[in-house]
Structures are given as structure tokens and as C-alpha cells.
Amino acid sequence: MDFTYHVEGGDFTNAGSTSSQVKRMLKKIGVSPEIVKKTVVALYEAEVNIVAHAYRGDIFVSLEDDRVTIVLSDEGPGIPDIDRAMQKGYSTASPKVREMGFGAGMGLPNIKNNSDILNIKSEVGKGTTIEFTNFFFAQ
Amino acid sequence: MTIREITDLVQGEVLCGEERAGDEVACVFASDLMSDVLTLKDVDNLMLLTGLCNLQSVRTCEMSDINYMLVVRGKEVTEDMLELAEDNDMVIVRTKYSMFKTSGILYAAGLPPVY
Ligand SMILES: Nc1ncnc2c1ncn2[C@@H]1O[C@H](COP(=O)(O)OP(=O)(O)OP(=O)(O)O)[C@@H](O)[C@H]1O
Ligand SMILES: [Mg+2]
Numbered sequence: 250m251d252f253t254y255h256v257e258g259g260d261f262t263n264a265g266s267t268s269s270q271v272k273r274m275l276k277k278i279g280v281s282p283e284i285v286k287k288t289v290v291a292l293y294e295a296e297v298n299i300v301a302h303a304y305r306g307d308i309f310v311s312l313e314d315d316r317v318t319i320v321l322s323d324e325g326p327g328i329p330d331i332d333r334a335m336q337k338g339y340s341t342a343s344p345k346v347r348e349m350g351f352g353a354g355m356g357l358p359n360i361k362n363n364s365d366i367l368n369i370k371s372e373v374g375k376g377t378t379i380e381f382t383n384f385f386f387a388q
Numbered sequence: 389m390t391i392r393e394i395t396d397l398v399q400g401e402v403l404c405g406e407e408r409a410g411d412e413v414a415c416v417f418a419s420d421l422m423s424d425v426l427t428l429k430d431v432d433n434l435m436l437l438t439g440l441c442n443l444q445s446v447r448t449c450e451m452s453d454i455n456y457m458l459v460v461r462g463k464e465v466t467e468d469m470l471e472l473a474e475d476n477d478m479v480i481v482r483t484k485y486s487m488f489k490t491s492g493i494l495y496a497a498g499l500p501p502v503y
Contacts, residue, residue, distance in 0.1 A: 262468075265447035272451065286453055290426050293451045297422075297444075350440040350448070355423035362427070 254308040256299045258325065261349050264300040267308050268293040274310075275317065280385055288383045291363040292319055294356040295379050299323045301346040303376065315385055316365075322378045328371040335361065335369075389413055389499055391456060391479055394435070397497055398483040398490050400458070404470050405479030413456055417502045418491050422448040434502060437494075439487050441465060446472045446480075455479065460487045 252274075254267040272289040280288075292308075299306040303325025311318045328334045335357050342352030361367055364381035365388070371377040392409040395402055402409050414433035419425050420440040425448050428434070435456040438445055441463035449457055455478050459465060462484040473480050483490055495501075 262443060264444060265451070268451055269447070282453070286451075289451045293447070294423065294426060349442060349444050350420060350422040351444070353421045353423045355421070355427065359423055359426055 250312045252310045252312075254310070256296060256306045256308060256321075256323075258300060258302075258304040258306075258323075260300055264297050265293055268296050271310055271319075274312075278312070280317075284383060284385055287363040288317060288319075291360045291381055291383075292321075294359050294363075295319075295321045295381075297351055298356055298379075299325070301342055301349075301351055302326070306376075316382055317385075318380065318382045320378065320380045322376065324376045327373040327375055327377055328369075329373050331369050331371060389497065391435075391481060394458070394494065394499070395481050395483075397493050398458070398481075398485050400481045400483035400485075403465050403480045403482055404473050405477065408455075408477070408479050411456070411479065413499065415500045415502045416458075416491075416494055418487060425449075425454070426452055428452060428454075428502060430502070437487065437490060439463065441469075443469055443472065445469075446476075446478070449473075449478060450476045457481070458483065458490065460485060460490050 303323035306323030309320040338354040340354035366382040368380045418437040
């Protein structure tokens with residue numbers, strides 16, 4: 250099963266609504282609470298990153314028998330140095346984003362810690378694509 | 389300690405989830421940084437103490453499976469926050485006390501930190 254969602258940059262009112270829908274769906278199909286939590290924490294961090302740092306993006310969720318794969322593809326400024334962005338504490342978040350409770354520079358490390366497979370591609374001036382997979386059962 | 393007892397200690401009010409005010413809280417985490425809250429692993433019966441009062445603080449609880457939230461400094465809790473909280477069976481308590489004062493009172497009363 251595949252699902253597509255759209256996210257607008259700067260829209261903090263709706264930030265997280267995709268994560269919320271995906272959470273309900275994963276619960277409904279009987280995925281264990283621990284896997285649901287790690288998946289939606291990673292997804293929520295990535296969704297908020299689009300809202301906080303990019304202009305707009307699409308989220309593709311693909312469900313298979315043993316795994317969920319989520320691709321977040323955005324149009325935005327891109328990430329010049331991914332290794333640096335992955336460091337805990339590195340953040341370019343605006344004052345507005347910080348006011349919303351984000352901008353600690355912990356999101357990307359959180360995504361890494363909560364995904365089984367993670368791929369980040371980014372092109373400066375174009376956008377960023379984050380793809381991660383979580384397995385439903387221990388590998 | 390129950391949510392009701394905590395509410396009394398900080399002279400607070402239960403804004404939603406009144407019917408769950410008898411629930412036991414096992415430990416507390418105080419933070420205004422949502423990505424920090426999202427790193428918590430064991431959140432069973434955890435209460436989030438926060439000065440950040442917006443839709444994203446409730447969303448963060450939703451994603452983290454945190455059911456209890458205590459908002460400090462009497463910040464305004466909006467209708468859409470309450471709606472989202474109710475959709476997720478959360479309890480939101482609000483106090484006029486500051487983060488420091490609230491933490492001190494609850495710690496002194498024996499509520500443990502998450503770590
Ligand atoms: N989708 C994106 N587009 C452009 N830049 C991004 C994107 N995601 C992350 N970044 C860059 O990487 C940095 C680190 O991201 P990370 O999610 O770790 O921290 P943050 O979003 O700044 O704060 P936090 O996630 O802790 O609230 C960001 O500050 C930003 O510079
Ligand atoms: Mg982030």
C-alpha cells in the first residue's frame with residue numbers, strides 16, 4: 250500500500266498532521282507500539298524539518314508485509330554539508346522555528362537513531378530527500 | 389503520585405482529560421525543546437513539564453506516547469490544542485507557577501526525574 254501527503258514550508262499549524270495520520274494507520278494494521286513510536290518520531294522530525302527549513306515537500310509512505318519505507322522529498326535550500334548537519338547541536342533554525350520549540354539541532358540524529366536504514370540526499374538550491382525504512386520485526 | 393495530587397501541589401487546573409486525573413504519574417521530564425523530548429525512550433506514565441505551549445508541544449506528546457502534560461506560567465492553551473489532546477486521550481494540567489518553582493515542588497514531593 251502506498252500513500253502520499255503534502256507539506257507546506259512555514260506551516261506550523263499543520264506540521265505533524267502527516268505523522269499523526271501515519272501513526273493511526275500503523276497502529277490500525279497492528280504494528281507493535283515500539284516500532285510505531287520509532288517510526289513516527291523519525292517521520293515527525295523529518296516532517297518538521299520540511300516545515301522549518303524548506304519551502305514545500307511531499308511524503309511518500311510505502312507499506313509492505315515486513316517494513317515501512319518513508320520518503321520525504323522537499324523543494325528548499327538543501328543541506329550544504331550533510332555530515333555537519335547530522336552532528337548533534339548543529340542548527341540554522343530561525344528565531345520563529347526556535348519559538349515553536351525546535352532548533353536544538355537534534356532532529357537528524359534523532360531520525361538516525363529511530364530508523365533501520367537511512368539515506369539522505371541533498372542538492373543546494375534545489376532540495377533534500379530523506380528516505381528511511383523500519384522493519385516490523387527484529388532482523 | 390496521581391495527577392489530581394500534582395494539580396493540587398502546584399495549585400493548577402486540569403484543562404482536559406479530567407476523567408483520567410486519578411492516573412498515577414511515575415516520573416517527570418521538564419523541557420521546552422521538542423527534539424529533546426523526542427529522544428526519550430521509556431515514557432510509561434511520564435509527565436512532560438513544559439513552558440512551550442503550542443500545537444507542536446501537544447503533537448510531540450502524541451508522537452512520543454506521552455499522555456500527561458503540565459504547562460507552566462499560566463500560558464494560554466488554545467482550543468485546537470485541547471482538541472488534539474482529547475483525540476489522543478491526554479491530560480493537560482496548567483499552573484501559574486514558573487518552571488523552576490513547579491519542578492522544585494514536585495521534586496521535593498518525591499516525584500523522580502526520568503533520568
Ligand atoms: N529539509 C531540510 N532542508 C534544508 N535544510 C535542512 C533540512 N533538514 C535539516 N536541515 C539543516 O540541517 C540542520 C540540522 O537539522 P536537525 O533536524 O538536526 O536540527 P534542527 O531542525 O535545526 O533542530 P531540531 O530538529 O532539534 O528541532 C538544520 O538546522 C538545517 O540547517
Ligand atoms: Mg529538525
